[in-house]
Amino acid sequence: MKKFVLRILKFSIPALLFLLITFTYYRHSKTKVETKLSTFSAHSFLLMGDSQIQRLRGESISQGAKNLASSGEHYYFTYQKLQTLVHNKNHRIDTLILGVSIHNFAPVYNRLFSLDFPEGEKSLKKYLYFIRMFDDSGFLTTFDKVLKPAILGIYSTPDFGGFYESTNSNPKKAIINKAFNMHFSIKQEEAKFSDSQRDYLYKIDRLCTDNNIALILVSTPYHFDYKKQIDRKYFDFFLESLKKLKHRRHLNFIEEDIADRFMSDANHLNKLGAKKYSGIIGKKLKAEKRDVLQQ
Amino acid sequence: MLFNSIDFAVFLPTVFLLYWLLANKNLRLQNALIVLASYVFYGWWDWRFLSLILFSTLVDYTIGRKLKSQENKTKRKILLWTSILVNLGFLGFFKYANFFLDNFKSAFSFFGSEIATNSLSIILPVGISFYTFQTLSYTIDVYKQKLEPTKDFIVFSAFVSFFPQLVAGPIERATNLLPQFYKKRTFNLSKAVDGMRQILWGLFKKMVIADSCAELANHIFNNSADMNGSSLVLGALFFTFQIYGDFSGYSDIAIGTSRLFGFNLMQNFKFPYFSRDIAAFWRRWHISLSTWFRDYLYIPLGGSRGGTWMKVRNTFAIFIVSGFWHGANWTFIVWGTLHAIYFLPLLLTNKNRKNLEIVAQGNFLPTVKEFLQMLFTFTLTVFAWIIFRAKDITHAFNYISGIFSASLLEVPKLSNPKGAMITMLLVFIFIFIEWLGRESQYALEHLGLKWKRPLRHAMYYTIIIALFWFNGKEQQFIYFQF
Numbered sequence: 086m087k088k089f090v091l092r093i094l095k096f097s098i099p100a101l102l103f104l105l106i107t108f109t110y111y112r113h114s115k116t117k118v119e120t121k122l123s124t125f126s127a128h129s130f131l132l133m134g135d136s137q138i139q140r141l142r143g144e145s146i147s148q149g150a151k152n153l154a155s156s157g158e159h160y161y162f163t164y165q166k167l168q169t170l171v172h173n174k175n176h177r178i179d180t181l182i183l184g185v186s187i188h189n190f191a192p193v194y195n196r197l198f199s200l201d202f203p204e205g206e207k208s209l210k211k212y213l214y215f216i217r218m219f220d221d222s223g224f225l226t227t228f229d230k231v232l233k234p235a236i237l238g239i240y241s242t243p244d245f246g247g248f249y250e251s252t253n254s255n256p257k258k259a260i261i262n263k264a265f266n267m268h269f270s271i272k273q274e275e276a277k278f279s280d281s282q283r284d285y286l287y288k289i290d291r292l293c294t295d296n297n298i299a300l301i302l303v304s305t306p307y308h309f310d311y312k313k314q315i316d317r318k319y320f321d322f323f324l325e326s327l328k329k330l331k332h333r334r335h336l337n338f339i340e341e342d343i344a345d346r347f348m349s350d351a352n353h354l355n356k357l358g359a360k361k362y363s364g365i366i367g368k369k370l371k372a373e374k375r376d377v378l379q380q
Numbered sequence: 381m382l383f384n385s386i387d388f389a390v391f392l393p394t395v396f397l398l399y400w401l402l403a404n405k406n407l408r409l410q411n412a413l414i415v416l417a418s419y420v421f422y423g424w425w426d427w428r429f430l431s432l433i434l435f436s437t438l439v440d441y442t443i444g445r446k447l448k449s450q451e452n453k454t455k456r457k458i459l460l461w462t463s464i465l466v467n468l469g470f471l472g473f474f475k476y477a478n479f480f481l482d483n484f485k486s487a488f489s490f491f492g493s494e495i496a497t498n499s500l501s502i503i504l505p506v507g508i509s510f511y512t513f514q515t516l517s518y519t520i521d522v523y524k525q526k527l528e529p530t531k532d533f534i535v536f537s538a539f540v541s542f543f544p545q546l547v548a549g550p551i552e553r554a555t556n557l558l559p560q561f562y563k564k565r566t567f568n569l570s571k572a573v574d575g576m577r578q579i580l581w582g583l584f585k586k587m588v589i590a591d592s593c594a595e596l597a598n599h600i601f602n603n604s605a606d607m608n609g610s611s612l613v614l615g616a617l618f619f620t621f622q623i624y625g626d627f628s629g630y631s632d633i634a635i636g637t638s639r640l641f642g643f644n645l646m647q648n649f650k651f652p653y654f655s656r657d658i659a660a661f662w663r664r665w666h667i668s669l670s671t672w673f674r675d676y677l678y679i680p681l682g683g684s685r686g687g688t689w690m691k692v693r694n695t696f697a698i699f700i701v702s703g704f705w706h707g708a709n710w711t712f713i714v715w716g717t718l719h720a721i722y723f724l725p726l727l728l729t730n731k732n733r734k735n736l737e738i739v740a741q742g743n744f745l746p747t748v749k750e751f752l753q754m755l756f757t758f759t760l761t762v763f764a765w766i767i768f769r770a771k772d773i774t775h776a777f778n779y780i781s782g783i784f785s786a787s788l789l790e791v792p793k794l795s796n797p798k799g800a801m802i803t804m805l806l807v808f809i810f811i812f813i814e815w816l817g818r819e820s821q822y823a824l825e826h827l828g829l830k831w832k833r834p835l836r837h838a839m840y841y842t843i844i845i846a847l848f849w850f851n852g853k854e855q856q857f858i859y860f861q862f
Binding site: 086088089092093096099100227228229232233 | 384385386400401404567569572573576837840841844848849851
């Protein structure tokens with residue numbers, strides 16, 4: 086019996102060593118990541134959210150603005166990133182532009198927040214260094230589901246986000262339909278709407294309030310062929326969700342009819358579109374600031 | 381509690397240590413610990429199921445004792461039938477009540493009269509078909525005086541509820557398992573190490589092969605109307621390996637776990653996909669159930685004695701009942717019937733006991749003839765699995781029609797081609813390892829035993845890494861629902 090237990094222990098040595106090395110590497114990298122992330126808190130103006138906001142030119146909106154948006158980022162991760170940023174006592178963040186759109190409440194965001202799906206595993210891999218290991222989010226479920234994406238995440242470069250420019254234009258119908266299906270198709274017994282997105286959106290709002298950060302919600306335009314396919318229920322859910330954030334400025338361009346040449350695909354602006362809308366947002370905000378100062 | 385869960389990863393070492401450290405010198409304590417652990421294991425699903433297993437245990441224990449003291453033939457028969465009716469009554473109620481209700485309803489509406497019935501809201505207790513058959517074997521063997529009934533209630537409870545094989549077999553015979561509870565069990569290092577190896581291989585079959593195949597098979601079967609012929613063929617193949625990996629994987633874990641506690645369970649699978657005819661397939665697939673039906677149904681019905689008609693009737697009976705055992709759906713009955721039809725030519729030409737030995741024994745490769753025989757048998761089996769897996773008969777018919785269409789020669793349409801390629805590669809590696817180990821109890825039994833330890837451990841680590849890296853989305857063991 087003793088021999089058997091000893092054999093098991095001996096056999097486990099390489100695995101234990103690997104776990105020890107991985108954990109040490111994780112601790113070391115986590116410190117590095119948090120240090121790097123907190124350097125972004127020196128910016129007073131930040132842009133956060135998913136790939137829609139990633140396309141906006143921060144400099145055109147406000148001088149020195151930093152874009153930290155990242156593709157397919159669930160608000161849970163935005164919230165975690167923001168927490169790290171404001172944790173820095175010397176942070177200078179006073180304004181945050183947060184992307185908020187109809188597709189943010191679509192079923193794909195449930196998958197991005199669940200380790201039962203490959204999308205969720207990818208999220209963990211990308212944002213591992215930004216999250217806290219023991220929170221009540223329910224994202225990190227069982228050990229067997231966490232282990233593989235976590236190990237991949239530890240040895241991968243974390244996604245800090247940032248501005249992304251696309252030169253595509255006049256998207257084809259197939260591309261639009263593909264994006265629509267990716268966002269809105271429901272797999273098996275999934276929920277229709279992403280309640281977790283709504284919860285974390287409100288948490289971001291509270292975090293901004295607690296840290297005197299002006300939160301501005303921005304909805305960039307959708308391609309007409311994409312928009313027309315969206316079920317009315319999603320529009321309603323979106324508007325209903327934003328009711329609780331009435332006190333926040335919301336720049337909503339979803340209803341705008343936009344020419345195809347400004348779009349890179351179904352829901353993303355291209356270089357030209359980014360230039361146009363970043364300019365519009367920048368001007369609007371400057372005008373509002375001026376008005377406030379004059380009053 | 382699932383074998384491939386964290387719960388079990390904590391449960392097993394805890395029970396193992398208590399069993400060998402605390403209860404090592406006391407057989408009664410060891411048996412009591414097994415009963416307690418088994419009830420915890422089973423109650424983990426739903427504690428209400430425990431009352432059922434306890435009742436079944438009490439009934440068969442009492443009947444067993446009474447059979448011992450009763451010499452009157454009629455009274456002995458009454459006792460036997462009480463056990464059969466209680467056990468099969470439970471099984472019938474929990475598993476088949478809704479099936480019969482729905483079919484009565486359909487039959488009445490077919491003849492023009494509508495009757496109002498509501499389906500009953502019944503939860504199927506996990507593994508009921510397995511432990512019911514196990515306890516029945518005890519009572520029948522005691523009745524036939526092949527076995528002395530046990531006086532020890534703890535021993536009998538342990539026999540009925542033995543957690544490694546409680547919910548998905550192997551369905552043990554009382555003559556094999558019960559005596560093991562009386563014998564003093566001392567820790568045997570090589571047996572325990574071998575058990576660990578078998579558990580590892582079982583987990584690989586379940587988590588890597590079965591669960592990866594399941595994701596693809598489920599997608600194809602659930603969307604079969606939109607799939608072309610070649611995709612449907614792939615779906616059937618994926619299911620073929622899913623069900624084998626799932627069920628034989630469970631058996632491997634069960635046998636391996638039992639070995640850790642000093643028990644020997646019967647081999648449940650002998651590389652069935654390397655069979656050269658259907659008769660050989662049934663000697664190698666779910667052996668504990670096939671032999672159960674052989675001993676307690678086929679032989680009492682007359683077996684292969686009597687005329688041709690008798691043989692045919694008994695063959696159909698055993699296959700149809702075996703199909704129905706799997707679940708309350710016509711698909712299972714048709715699946716069983718189809719296997720009876722496959723089996724019939726062999727039976728009528730007296731070739732059903734032809735390929736008894738291991739294929740290509742002592743050789744690395746099979747002969748062309750052997751290969752073609754295996755391929756033919758495998759194709760028949762895959763075809764039958766389509767019916768087994770389908771939602772209903774219409775679905776099965778449409779699925780098969782979809783295969784035999786012009787789209788059979790098209791490129792398969794898969795939602796996750798990369799995942800499918802990886803799964804296919806894993807299945808090929810799996811078949812290769814199974815082929816190498818086909819002369820053993822399980823593929824990994826002797827593989828690498830002569831290698832140097834670091835190399836052998838590297839192989840085990842590769843399998844462990846595969847468990848984490850290539851595991852599919854966790855699926856319930858298929859046979860739990862049976």
